[in-house]
Amino acid sequence: MNLLVGTIQLSIKSLWLHPLRSLLTVLGIFIGVASVIWLLAISKGIGDEAVRQVESLGADTIMIRTVKPPSEKMSSTGLTPYGLMRDEFDMLVETVPTIKSALPIREMRRQFQFKDRKLDGRLVGCTPEYAEVTHLDLAAGHFITDTENSALDTHCVLAAKVAEKLFPYEDPLGQRIYLPENKNYYLVVGVLKPKGSTAAIGGSMAAQDFSYDVYIPIKTLQNRIGDTVMSIRPGSREGEVIELNQITLRVFDVANVKQTAELVKAALNAHDRMEDIAVVVPLELLEQVRTTQWMFWIFTVMIASISLLVGGIGIMNIMLATVTERTREIGIRRALGAKRFHIITQFLAETSVLSLAGGITGILFGLLCGPTVNLARLIANTFWTDQMKELPQVVQTLQPSIVPESIVGAFAVSIIVGLIFGIYPAIRAAKMSPIEALRHE
């Protein structure tokens, strides 16, 4: 015990003889350990966000989306109908046995108005299951019901941002919003809680944003607005004829998702002549995201290992220099009764102190990853507001998530590096003959 404590005290004293040299050596390990933790935390932060977005689509769902076909497949005159059809919806529900529930969706860009307040958003025609499938939570009122759907009620449910913008002062429930393009009024029966965006699906790169949605029963939409939608904006005139924008299928068992997806693709094969639909399986997306994440992790660990290796070589370099420089001291100690074992222990203790100091400070700095990233973003937002807005969303929302294993791993590796790179100089020190060492100037 005395020997252990004494050896550690001694190594600190010896390292203190050259504070700058020791500090620089520690820095090598420090950077290695901190970079392991930082890189893993950041990549996990990015990966987690991607996984969350995909997961919020639901692992047990399959989505079939209408995609605008390439222009050469559209007839040049008039409006060509394309995309999913209600018949296909019925066909899928009847023929694919593993489907638990099916959800038809029709959506379009629309302007909403209350009094003189106007807002551009997305009008979504759907069935009651929509709320459950896309994980929508109600803040007030109720979501669209089957009765409302069958009765073609002109009821609507507002997403959080829509409610906030159109009804800054009033309670939206019981009010009527106006759709100027269709000259319709809809009674607000429910308001949703704010919701994060989900992964991009169906060819669009942007994440799906649910903040500016207004939900109405799909039958009401079909009845009042129809399949043909003309958007007339200053300078442009666009039209589309679509029956359904999306069908979301839920499968009984996650294990059957891939099979069901194949079945659905086969069932719709006849349809896809115009390349106007896409089948999206969130489970597959999730697997892709996970694979990407793994690759990123391996990459990260490789980079970090290299920096730890460099740190280790730094330690070895310094310890070899130290051993040569302190040959005399080794001789004195040997003459005064130190065994080879004592000399090895002494130098290993020194490298361990160096690598431990690097490891511990590296971990502490690694733990500051989250606050540091937030602070950096805050500073960047304050001074370069405009440039920051142009950066991808990931940069703006990234929350590094520290991987506990990375702390344990980095710590263990820093000690192992210290021992591995310390053992050779220590053995070299211990192998010296005491007589030669004493004679050394």
Place this chain on the structure above:
Amino acid sequence: MLEQKQDARNFACRVVDLKKEYVLKSETVRALRGVSFDVPEGDYVAIMGPSGSGKSTLLNMLGCLDQPTSGSLWLGGDDVATMNDNQLATIRSQRIGFVFQSYNLIQQLTVVENIQVPLFYQGRSLTREQNKRTYELAKMVGLGQRLDHRPTQLSGGQQQRVAIARSLVNNPYFILADEPTGNLDSRTSEEILQLFERLNVEGKTIILVTHEDEVSKRAKRVVRLKDGRLQWDKTNTQEIRDAAAQYAIDNMPVEA
């Protein structure tokens, strides 16, 4: 054998027909060609000899830093000639007190810590007596006020006195001093030699290696080596020793 062992305790060490050969490339250097002498407890022996006489080799043997090619070296009841590296280290930490020409203190340690180094390698925790003894030794060599100083903050003479305190801390069979005054001016040398004399009077055994006649005359006995053999082994009379001490004091340079 048993008789020899019992016998040996009255000797600090016994050198019996000690030989050492080095092989340098194809050439064999016979540094010691059979040296025998005894050092009784309480003796004060000066080992002399020109360079190449085997003086340093003998010193390394006596210090248990090297193994002889043949012969025996009895320290107490043990023949250290047959011991391995680890056993020799244990013997060094328990039975030998080294004093070197260039003091050889450890730079990063304080005076007290330097004195305690041999105890550290005995592997046990310091007892209260050992701690007390450290301070007494420091006081005895006149460094009671500088316990927390580092070697760099001390003069050569002070460093050598720390080294002497260190050599005593493990209560060794003998102090092995290698040219202890070689790096010191005459005044400081005299202080150190007087300290050795005092220790010897108190009963410590001292083996001192030197090439200076003036220093060797201060010992009780002189062993002279030449060409790896014992040239002569003679006892200094009290008169010779006193005269040498007086000569040293008389020839001290006048202090400005």
